Amino acid sequence: MLKQRLRAQLLNLVALASSLSALAAMMNPDRVATAMGVFLVGVNGYSQFFAVYVGLRFAQAFLGLLAARRADQPVLGDITALFLLAQPAGRFAAAFAIGLPQGLLLVVCGIELAAGLLLLALRPR
Template identity: 75%
Template sequence: MAAVILSRAALRGQLLKLVAIASSLAALAAMLDPDRFAAGMGLFLVGVNGYSQFYAIYVGIRLATAYLALKASAPDAPAVLGDVTALFLLAQPAGRLVAAFAIGLPSGLLLAVCGVELLAGLSLLALRPRGKIASP
């Protein structure tokens, strides 16, 4: 069986597609059963404002991340699109780190999600095209 070696760009493109799929599926799950999804994240939704805020974050931001990751996965996409996708992913564990100082680290499923976000975001930055500080 022949080994297939992917270039950095191909690996980054595949990771971006995986981020797009995962973000889309998370948004879909949040839309289909918001109360169950929220409970898994340790949230309890109350009133119109609670649901509105939940949909803004867990549907709107996730779908925006998915779209951005999909656009960034194109072979001719500027590297900065992948960088912004990485920043969207890394902003979540960064916020949880701030919360950890006040109330502690997340646990269970949310800790695993945090680990995946951190790994994906850092991997996207590590796979950034070499020698390109700024994209045109």
């Protein structure tokens, strides 16, 4: 029971963080893009940025909220964890070609990795 409550709280925290991240990207895309090392050029650049940093983040937030409220379906939390873990996995793949992320992005990567692994560790049987 404690595990289930902790997992639900973590899923709610993931949803909150994802929502705030999406809102920040939506409100000031140039600043967020610069902090993430992304250069926005033209309509397609902004469109792609909004698709990933706004659309996917809001979808991740919704999935986290849904998973927190549907503890009887642990697969929803697992999918949320996989969404979180896919990001550091992609950065790890890039590390072979260009190196590890730096600064704030390295911190974000660590948080994503820790949250995703913790969600899987708290998975009910």
